[in-house]
Amino acid sequence: MVTLYLSRRKVALAVCLLSLAYSLSAAAEDVVSFATGGYARGLRSHAMMVKIDTNGDGMISKDEWLAFQEKVFAMLDKDKTGKVNAKQFIDDKDVDMVSFATGGYARGLRTKAMMHKIDTDGDGSVSHDEFIAYQTKIFDMMDTSAAHKGQVGKEEIMFATGGANRR
16 A cells, blocks of 8 residues: 555656656747747857856846847848848848857848748838847747746756757
């Protein structure tokens, strides 16, 4: 009888852990499908985390995230119109963007698939508001820790974007 009781506890614990793992896996899938695999892979690097974490505390606040994304949009919007057309968005010859945001991130972001996801009104261009709204959703999807709500640590970035090799 004691053995059966312990086995039930172990089974219940295993079911709970499996359920948690499934939920976390589903969250990771959401970010990857929402963001496209290339963009998600580009985010999950130590180099990107260091670039975004301007105060060097090992965490990325929403303000740091959005400040970085503002700079990215400004680099895309070279003519300062507040909108980026498909040619500007997908231009893969922009070495400034690659050096600023790392090559993997820039390549993952600057695709037709990502432009389509960000262009919510379907007008063939990405406005500043669309870009920042999209990046806010990405941050919110990664912000999964109850311990430091409003900040994303290395674990959330590495997990929420599908995992990564730690460098």
